[in-house]
Amino acid sequence: MGLAASSLTGISEVVMALQRTPASLLPLLLTLLGLVLLQPSYGQIxxxxxxxxxxxxxxxxxxxxxxxxxxxxxxxxxxxxxxxxxxxxxxxxxxxxxxxxxxxxxxxxxxxxxxxxxxxxxxxxxxxxxxxxxxxxxxxxxxxxxxxxxxxxxxxxxxxxx
Incomplete structure (x- = not known):
């Protein structure tokens, strides 16, 4: 399996997990995901x-x-x-x-x-x-x-x- 296929599989798994998540938790999970994605950029400054x-x-x-x-x-x-x-x-x-x-x-x-x-x-x-x-x-x-x-x-x- 190539790198692109592997990345798509990982993204698909995240999407499927989000679909199984109760709607009330989605805003919290999206906020946490955003913080995780932003945090490494802070370290570069x-x-x-x-x-x-x-x-x-x-x-x-x-x-x-x-x-x-x-x-x-x-x-x-x-x-x-x-x-x-x-x-x-x-x-x-x-x-x-x-x-x-x-x-x-x-x-x-x-x-x-x-x-x-x-x-x-x-x-x-x-x-x-x-x-x-x-x-x-x-x-x-x-x-x-x-x-x-x-x-x-x-x-x-x-x-x-x-």
Whole structure:
């Protein structure tokens, strides 16, 4: 069986499965299928994966020095040297993505691809005591306005501007 025939067989199986699915579940299944198809394209946008690694920690409150010390090391921001300052955003990814749909504002570099929103954060500031990889940080938890640069179609966060 050739590749084209194999692909058609796979599509036919999906169509038959959808026909057997109760009508009330179809919108949910189609939404999930759309999300699965969209998600890999997010990973292709330069800066998106790095933004997630350096700035997103959903579902926790953070806020302690221990949290900053652990997360900065876990997220690889203590080698080869200590990153001086970093912000972790404690919102689910949907809330962060929605910031990219807010009105455009000017970024610090002059580009017009930034967007502002209010989120829960932990700011981690290097205390200057230890060096990589055993960096030490002071934490400050707050709810504040952040400015995020977004790129792509659909727009996704690629840089925490301030």
């Amino acid at each position: 330069p800066g998106y994966q790095r933004f997630l690694r350096e700035h997103v920690d959903s579902g926790v409150t953070g806020g302690t020095n221990t949290y900053c010390n652990m997360m900065m090391q876990r997220r690889r921001m203590t080698l080869p040297r200590c990153k001086g300052f970093n912000t972790f955003i404690h919102e689910d990814l949907g809330n962060i993505l929605s910031i990219c749909r807010n009105n455009n504002i000017r970024c610090r570099n002059g580009q017009m691809n930034c967007h502002a929103g209010v989120v829960r954060v932990t700011d981690c500031r290097h205390t200057g005591g230890a060096s990589g990889p055993n960096c030490r940080y002071q934490a400050r938890a707050s709810t504040r306005r952040v400015v995020i640069a977004c790129n792509g179609n659909p727009l996704v966060p690629v840089h925490l501007d301030r």
